[in-house]
Amino acid sequence: MSKSLKRVEAALAAAGVAVRITEMPGSTRTAEEAAAAAGCALDQIAKSIIFRGEASGHVVLFITAGGNRVDPGRASALAGQPLGRADADLVRAETGFAIGGVAPLGLIAPVETYFDTRLLDFDLVWAAAGTPRHVFAIAPQELLRITGAHTADFIAPAT
Helix, strand or coil, X not given: CCHHHHHHHHHHHHCCCCCCEEECCCCCCCHHHHHHHHCCCHHHEEEXXXXXXXXXXXXXXXXXXXXXXXXXXXXXXXXXXXXXXXXXXXXXXXXXXXXXXXXXXXXXXXXXXXXXXXXXHCCCEEEECCCCCEEEEECHHHHHHHHCCEEECCECCCC
16 A cells, blocks of 8 residues: 555544545546546545745645636736646655656645535535545545645636
């Protein structure tokens, strides 16, 4: 079992949340792949989007519904600094996860985190469990609670 998967399992257990982590037969790197594998709606995927804080140099995490896009201007305003692209090395260094498997919890250090309220429209959402093939289903209110995220409006308008 990977170290990343073990960290997610430990974080879920420490939070007192009993969920089953599922290994999917194929990739769940994208929200579309994860929704197909889980057999759920695209917006039921709680995807972890990571930006680099241009002033702080640290990552900022946005947990958003699978079909939504993060608006860089709104996200920067929330973070109180310009946000830019986080490369794979920075994501791994600050979260402990590789891109495509970033879980919303079990990170190796505290990360400023924001939560898309669209996820609260569902009974269950699916999130990455630390690898590109492992996911777990959880009530979105529980996910919000255990991540310590702030609910906020950071979604790009539909085009």
